[in-house]
Amino acid sequence: MSNAVLHVADVHKSFGGLRALSDIDLQVMEGTTHAIIGPNGAGKSTLLNVCIGRIAPDTGAVVFDGQVITGKRPHEINQMGVVRVFQTPEIFPDLTLLQNVMVPAFAKRDGSFRLNALQLTSRQSAIREEAEHWLEDVGLYKQRETLAASLSRGDKRRLELAMGLVQHPRLLLLDEPTAGMSRHDTNATIDLLKKFKERGMTKVIIEHDMHVVFSLADRVTVLAQGRIIADGKPDEVRGNPVVQEAYLGGAH
Amino acid sequence: MAMLRNDLVLLAVFALVVLAMPLWLGPIGAAYPDLMQKIAIYGIFAIGFNILFGMTGYLSFGHAAFLGVGSYAAVWSFKLLTMSVIPAVIFAVVIAGIFAAAIGFISLRRSGIYFSILTLAFAQMSYNLAYSVLTPITNGETGLQLALDDPRVLDRALSTGGPGIPAPSLFGEQLVGLSGFYFCAVLLILCFFLAMRIDRSPFGMMLKAIKSNQTRMAYTGFNTKPYTLAAFIISGMYAGLAGGLLAATDPLAGAERMQWTASGEVVLMTILGGVGTLVGPVVGAGVIKYFENIFSAFHEAKLHEAFSFMPDGLENFFVAITAPFVGEGWHLTLGIVFMLIVIFLPGGLMEGVRRLRTAFTRKPAAREETGKFAPAE
Structure with missing residues (x-):
């Protein structure tokens, strides 16, 4: 637990006149669960988007595992082992649940492109078993042959979690993973x-639900x-008066 | 998961139906080689188009360009090398593939309607160039034809030339009449098999995932551009093969083959038969070519014959109201059929087949089942 897996170094980002992120300097240590909390509009999702290459920061850089990932393309960042689970579930609605989890498993095994047009998917038993295993873990195994479009929002989130976990990420970024769940x-x-x-996966988690934050997090960063x-x-952090005023004492 | 045995059955049935076309097309007056050849060739064109449009979700409005390129390549192979169709077909596929790589590389920078417009622009550009600047290669409006004094270096070296312009041949056998049809039919079956393998492969799964949510694919670790480009090139090569076969069965290549109406036709075929299905595009190609050749040949005398069992006044009345739909008016019939299918069977004719099958086996469709269990938020 000594070295930083992710280092967000002095990142600034504005949209038009609005300063979405300023002076963000953040280190996420190996094997920890790092929660980022803050009121709506504090810049949490923007920060995650900067980490996965969806948004380019105006200044500063994001360093993952000793390498600058700012400016790299999203699929390259994923292939390095940074996986994100989105706030609004991003799945493949026209594929079955099993296929939804097999697709990221193929990305992990075969890399960003492979012209395997003459292999049969039905013979890829290792990939299928791995996908089935994760569907079982998130409790969606029984529905594995249905189309993902038919799932409820909460189930889509669990499906997306399986899609992330099947890639055995080195760093998992979770954007409100339990929103909309019972x-x-x-x-x-x-x-x-x-x-x-317990298995030592590093996670960054954005969450509104304090129950989730305090059950999981080793470290908490508060944005406002x-x-x-x-x-x-x-x-x-819970006892910090500044935080209580800005966030805990506000809307909550 | 796709089952191997089911696929073999599907392939066997498909092969049987295609090879038996001369038998079952007889009663509906379509069992002549020229039409059956066209159905097989446009079936190949539509299968390939579906690999791009049906699997990947990219709607190209310029695929006729590759059909034209394939035709020109095949005719040049006849003129310069040999009348054997094998090198002609190979050249058609390879050169169409190179064209598709170039056009796809640029067009795939955009998606959705902008991609469609880019492909349309490229195809119209090719069409106009074939009439103007490229006349030395395309022979402009006359079209590229065979001539007595063509070099045909391989044929001359083997001194297999007789008097007159020879016809395209396969291992010395001239490709005329039924043998021409069977040559195209065998290639159609091979193309169908290849499309089926692509559909059942991990690569095919990635294409469908791109169609479903392309942004997600990038965050899943895939570089989507080579996938879409590969699909574009494969479907361009299918179109090139179809173009080569058009030239092999009738060694003449004209620029009108590249016009936008020809590109639109393959879109209609695919939608009519069923986008994203394996068999649908071939069915769509068959229906459209049938209408084009059979309905357009109907004339008033035939209608009088058909309604002759009625009293005179009624006969004339029925002839008068059906006449606009046949002969020159066949487009009207096709248009109405197309509208009815898009409105009532958005999944094309194959969806009709599927609905009939579920109605008869009384098994509720899987999609309806899952819909019911989805809990509300």
């Missing part, structure tokens, strides 16, 4: 994510109006 499903997701903590206003262990 309390029961939220707890199941927390248990699942805890399992990966694009700035880091607090950073520390969950208990320290």
